[in-house]
Each structure stands twice: as structure tokens, then as C-alpha cells.
Amino acid sequence: MRPISEEDLTARARIRDAAMALFAERGVKAATIRGIAEAAGVSPGLVQHHFGTKEELRQACDEYVLSYVREQVAVGITGHNLGDPEYIENVHRSAPPLMHYLGRALVDGSPGAAAMFDELVNVTEQHLSSDDRSEADHRARATVLTAMKLGITVLHDHVSRALGTDLYGPQGALRVGKAQLDLIQPEFLGRELFEQARTGLEKLEGNR
Amino acid sequence: MRPISEEDLTARARIRDAAMALFAERGVKAATIRGIAEAAGVSPGLVQHHFGTKEELRQACDEYVLSYVREQVAVGITGHNLGDPEYIENVHRSAPPLMHYLGRALVDGSPGAAAMFDELVNVTEQHLSSDDRSEADHRARATVLTAMKLGITVLHDHVSRALGTDLYGPQGALRVGKAQLDLIQPEFLGRELFEQARTGLEKLEGNR
DNA sequence: TAGCTCACAATACAAACGTATAGAGTGCTG
DNA sequence: CAGCACTCTATACGTTTGTATTGTGAGCTA
Numbered sequence: 001m002r003p004i005s006e007e008d009l010t011a012r013a014r015i016r017d018a019a020m021a022l023f024a025e026r027g028v029k030a031a032t033i034r035g036i037a038e039a040a041g042v043s044p045g046l047v048q049h050h051f052g053t054k055e056e057l058r059q060a061c062d063e064y065v066l067s068y069v070r071e072q073v074a075v076g077i078t079g080h081n082l083g084d085p086e087y088i089e090n091v092h093r094s095a096p097p098l099m100h101y102l103g104r105a106l107v108d109g110s111p112g113a114a115a116m117f118d119e120l121v122n123v124t125e126q127h128l129s130s131d132d133r134s135e136a137d138h139r140a141r142a143t144v145l146t147a148m149k150l151g152i153t154v155l156h157d158h159v160s161r162a163l164g165t166d167l168y169g170p171q172g173a174l175r176v177g178k179a180q181l182d183l184i185q186p187e188f189l190g191r192e193l194f195e196q197a198r199t200g201l202e203k204l205e206g207n208r
Numbered sequence: 209m210r211p212i213s214e215e216d217l218t219a220r221a222r223i224r225d226a227a228m229a230l231f232a233e234r235g236v237k238a239a240t241i242r243g244i245a246e247a248a249g250v251s252p253g254l255v256q257h258h259f260g261t262k263e264e265l266r267q268a269c270d271e272y273v274l275s276y277v278r279e280q281v282a283v284g285i286t287g288h289n290l291g292d293p294e295y296i297e298n299v300h301r302s303a304p305p306l307m308h309y310l311g312r313a314l315v316d317g318s319p320g321a322a323a324m325f326d327e328l329v330n331v332t333e334q335h336l337s338s339d340d341r342s343e344a345d346h347r348a349r350a351t352v353l354t355a356m357k358l359g360i361t362v363l364h365d366h367v368s369r370a371l372g373t374d375l376y377g378p379q380g381a382l383r384v385g386k387a388q389l390d391l392i393q394p395e396f397l398g399r400e401l402f403e404q405a406r407t408g409l410e411k412l413e414g415n416r
Numbered sequence: 417t418a419g420c421t422c423a424c425a426a427t428a429c430a431a432a433c434g435t436a437t438a439g440a441g442t443g444c445t446g
Numbered sequence: 447c448a449g450c451a452c453t454c455t456a457t458a459c460g461t462t463t464g465t466a467t468t469g470t471g472a473g474c475t476a
Binding site: 417418419420421422423424425426427428429430431432433434435436437438439440441442443444445446 | 447450454459461462465468469476
């Protein structure tokens, strides 16, 4: 399946994609309707025709990203496809711009991104609690684990620069993924996820 | 030593503090000169009298934070004072607004914050390399470690909300600090730092 | 005391921005 | 073919923003 080229999309989709890219790059306040319109190849008026106000455009971006992430989590984790090369390939092609936006939304006060953060903390906490029934502070551990994981996304520009490779490129994702597995105590990642992630990374490595 | 109250500071210092708070809260672009002036209790004209342009004001904030962090790192880590209660108390009183600004600067494209990120990655990498002379990817590990650590600062609003406690309050800092020590493989923190951090946290816990 | 410097305020202005409004072009439907 | 609905552009308007300019008063100095 070929990647969908930007020109083949409807104007509405191009505007949404351009908005996500510019919101992510400069922040919601610094990105302008005129800039988004130009990037999408349309007039500023069309942006408001399709999305109303800037705030509504931002909400549309939020919903698009959140539904994407929830879908990929469902397919990948719940559906046990983390090791599937097609799944990995698909995610690596479509995810970067969405992750870029998500990282910005988290620091830009997006209610949707905050809800997703809380959601991730909750599932992680349940996960930790079911594995370890001691009276440890699972809430704090889940929170820190979530923040550390998303922190890499939020700081992806700095990570890419320090690595000398794009975090979302094949080599960057591999190195960062392996480093995460090395650094974090395996018991907190969950046996199953740990194994799937490791074999997935190894397959990815074998293909290069 | 009493905390210095905001009213006793010079107008220039009040402007800088207000700018750091508003830049941190809303981002550089969304924070306005007029808003900063009002928060500092001065006229907008005085802001430009002391700092010139908005960009120069931002640079002044950058330099202030970076020199503070470098100083505290020198006193705390290089000077082996991480376990000193007075040091801890002092940091916990003065650091929060500065950390808040640093977190924002990292995602707002501040050159100074980027330089500090690289600096931290470099010292961490040297640290890892001297402890473990294998051919492991120390650069990636150092980068990820740095990003995860700073990620908690960048996402501190979400962390505080998920925890139900302010990250920079006594309980929040304690819980997050302990969770970090639990989650990360001790060998990557360095024996010495690990011990100092643990005893420091225990002392802090004893005082509550 | 005349004059200079500096901290500070008030006003003015041009640019950029979000958005409201009006209209052009196209395709579908009765 | 008349008319409606929809996509898209162009223009205009009011607000906000950064910053330039000007003015004012206090303190220091010769």
C-alpha cells in the first residue's frame, strides 16, 4: 500500500495536517491561521469555513490524534501485534507527525492530551498493581513511568539532536527503544510487553 | 534566613520573575509584555526600558535560569552536598519557578535550554562510559536518561495532577524521587549519586 | 542652583492576528 | 433550466501586540 500523498487528500484533511504540523512546531498561539492556510495550499477563509475558530481547529486536531493513538494501542497492544512487521512499518510511517503534535499538546494545555495522560497512568497503575501486590506506591511509579515515556516524545527535538539521528527514523527509534529497555527495570515493563518489544526491535534491526 | 518577599526586590528583578512565571505558564509567544508588566506591578514601558525587546527579556530569563542550575549542580553534585538538609531545603524553596521556566524553555526553542540539554547528555555519557567500558550505546542511554529526567519537569503539571499532589511540594518530590529510584536500574544512576539521593530522600521523609 | 542621569509612566503607532461578511464558481436536484 | 447546497476566495474590521516616542520627577554632582 503506497503512502498517501498530501495532494490527494481533501482540502479539509490537508488543513488538519498542516495545522497539526504548525501547532506542533511552533505551539498553538504562535501558529497562525494564515500560515496554516498557506501550508495547506488554501485561503485563510477556507480554514474557518471547515473548522470555525482556531480553538475548534485545535480541538479537531486533538480528537484526530487521540482517536489514532487509541486505535493503534488497541490494535498493537490489546491485539498482540507489537511484533508484527506490518504493524511496525505502518506505525513508523504514520505516527511521527501525530506524535509530534501530541508532544506539543501535552505542554500546551490541551484538555484531550491531559485526559490521555491520565488514561495512560491509570492503565499503567493497574498493570503494576496486578503484578506486584505489595504496598508500594504504584500510583507514583505509574505516573513517573508515563511521564518519562512521553517525555521523550515531548523532547524529541533535543533527543534527535543529541543522538545525531532523527528519533522517528529507523536508527533513532531503534537506539532509543533499546536504551529504554536497558535503563528501566524489566519488571516494570511487564514480562509480556517486554518480550514483544524486544523481539519487535530485533526484527526491525534485522531488516536494516 | 527568611525567604525574600517579592515586594522587596528591585523593579528589574520583579519584571524578570514575572516574565519567567508567565513565559513558563503560557509560553513565550502567548505571554505579553503588558501581562508581565501588570504581574510585576510596573508599566509596560519600564519592561522595555530595562530589557529592550521581548526577545532580550527572554534571553535574560534563560541566562538567569541556566546560571542558577549550573551553580546548584556545582554546589550539590560536585560539592557533594546532595544529602545536606540545608541544601535540600534551599533548593526546594527557590527552584520550582525556575524549573517551571526551564521546562517550558526546552519545548519553546530556547537556545540556552538546548545547550543545557546537550551539556547534561555529555556529562551523563562520560559517566556511563567510565562505569561500563563495554561497547554499549552509551550515547543513546545518556540521551534517554536525560530526556526522561527532564521530561518529568516538562510534564510537571500532568505529573502533579496524576499524583494529586504538587510535584514541587514536599510529598510530591519525595514520591517522585523514590519512584525514579525504583524504576531506573541503579547501575545507571551511579553508586555514589544513588546513595546520596537515597539518604537525602530518607532524611527528607524523616522530617515530615 | 543649574544641569545631568536614570527610573518610570503615558501615549502613539504600525503590524499581525482572528474572524466576520460578501461573493464567485461548481455540481446536484427538482 | 431554475434553484439550492457546498466549497472556496477576497476583502474588510476590530483587537491585540511589540515597540517607539515623549514626558515627568527624583537624586546626584559641579
